[in-house]
Amino acid sequence: MEQRVQNWIRPEIRALSAYHVQDASGLIKLDAMENPYTWPEDMRQAWLERLRQTDVNRYPDPQAKALAKELRQAMEIPLDMGLLLGNGSDEIIQMLALAAGGEGRGILSVEPGFVMYRMIAVWCRMDYMGVSLRGDDFSLDMPALRRAIEKHRPALIFLACPNNPTGNLFDEKDIREILEIAPGLVVVDEAYVPFADASFISWLGQYENLLVMRTLSKLGLAGLRLGLLAGPQAWLEEIDKVRMPYNINVLTQESARFALEHHQVLDEQTAAIRRDRAAMFDALRSMNGITPYPSQANFILVRTAAGRAQALFDALLKNGVLVKKLHGSHPLLEDCLRFTVGKTAENRRLLQLVEDFIRG
Secondary structure: OHHHHHHHOOHHHHOOOOOOOOOOOOOEEOOOOOOOOOOOHHHHHHHHHHHHOOOOOOOOOOOOHHHHHHHHHHOOOOOOEEEEEEOHHHHHHHHHHHHHOOOOOEEEEEEOOOHHHHHHHHHOOOEEEEEEOOOOOOOOOHHHHHHHHHHHOOOEEEEEOOOOOOOOOOOHHHHHHHHHHOOOEEEEEOOOHHHOOOOOHHHEOOEOOEEEEEEOHHHOOHHHOOEEEEEEHHHHHHHHHHOOOOOOOHHHHHHHHHHHHOHHHHHHHHHHHHHHHHHHHHHHHOOOOEEEOOOOOOEEEEEEOOOOHHHHHHHHHHOOEEOEEOOOOOHHHOOEEEEEOOOHHHHHHHHHHHHHHHHO
16 A cells, blocks of 8 residues: 555645644634634524525636636726636636746745745645744845845745734835746735735736735635635636636635625724734733733734743643744744734633643
């Protein structure tokens, strides 16, 4: 068996580790940047009635036209720009790699960043180039990026803004320069834009090589797996050719449309998360031995005193709180953990445990 696996599974795939999701059963789950709020009971009942009237014996609309129209309006996507939907933003990244890939072509991104850019590059037989962010504030290292772009001539550049796992926005001036010097496509990943004060949607059309990617996961629809890509129609018509037919199932289409029709609930939840993020940041900043980094996302990156990240992670887990341990994943993330902003009571529990840990 082992010999057959070695013969038929590509070496670069065997060298990978599968994307790991830690079991959170019975824990306060603050590790995955999810919206912690469910829907009010009356909204839930109306949703179930909507689904009761939805048939599943036929294939869904392959273009999800009704949903796309509502997404375009909700996200203020210019009418002259194309729109493509995916089964989460992960599928969109994969579609981009399949469409733009080929021998000698590569993907460039910054690090620390979203791990799926690198993983999908490997899956699709593309080279991957990671350019380190600046260590002091996680901003773009423009001299290093200029050199990497000139040397590698990447087909795709991915920039998550706000960035995961650091939570910061990148300087607009730097993004403009990258758009001007990039030989291929520049994809700005706005997964966390509901919690940020800036967006690049309005830039679409100003640069022919700019695409903007978003997901509904952070808005509270993570279970639906719905992402979108917006940009010039000429690009999206080609990328659409590698999209799996019927990739957005009928239940996702109807559920997402229903959620957008009740967007005020999602807006209220987003506002609550932003308020609690500010309160969490202030509380963490007042603790000795804890350095929180300013965030425009629904999480906060924190650095512990040297050598204390694993112990804090273990103490939180022992007391029923799961956060993300980043220590060991990248040199710039030594002694770092990432705290998702949860419900107010969950945040208080987290902060109390961190304070107890510091006091020993």
